[in-house]
């Protein structure tokens with residue numbers, strides 16, 4: 001198993017490289033999760049050192065609280081309008097820079113913010129890079145009303161894609177369902193391998209009760225992958241830049 005300290009060094013390397021992409025005057029989307037948290041720490045250091053003028057939109061209450069405590073300006077997305085850049089973490093990154101997100105239950109706001117940005121850049125450690133999405137359970141945000149019926153529709157959709165029998169797990173913490181920032185539930189789909197992410201995304205999006213799934217397809221244009229020695233590898237989708 002990878003040493004957690006090594007993972008943190010990797011995340012820090014990616015976060016530092018991402019901070020270098022930020023320019024004075026930008027409107028910036030801030031992601032959620034442990035890597036995004038390190039990015040916000042490093043960003044705040046640079047803003048204070050250089051007296052940068054930034055306006056940020058956050059993808060979660062947790063990140064908004066962190067950023068404000070560090071003195072960053074956080075506003076409502078709708079007050080900022082379009083963003084120049086969003087930096088966020090990911091649970092899995094495939095060779096096309098398609099992602100699974102939502103390990104922190106924030107993928108709904110994360111997708112809204114990322115798709116309201118000129119550019120989405122992911123920061124992650126090497127463990128997130130996969131050949132095929134799906135080992136990480138795919139988070140699907142559903143509204144609480146009738147969630148068991150919604151789950152049945154998801155099971156049928158999986159069967160149509162020849163993925164029947166894959167467990168669908170209601171996300172819980174301390175014996176209670178996890179609620180998102182929008183007071184919805186999360187169903188985690190244990191798919192193992194997603195051969196047709198676009199087909200699956202279409203199916204899930206068509207189900208009443210599904211608010212948003214954690215597949216981010218053709219959204220991320222650059223992934224900065226940190227390594228324990230402090231170096232980074234950049235994976236680029238030029239067509240999305």
Ligand SMILES: O=C(CO)[C@H](O)[C@H](O)COP(=O)(O)O
Nearest residue numbers: 033034035089102103104106
């Ligand atoms: O999608 C997310 C939250 O909803 C996170 O970006 C994702 O879970 C990665 O988190 P971490 O950087 O802690 O591994």
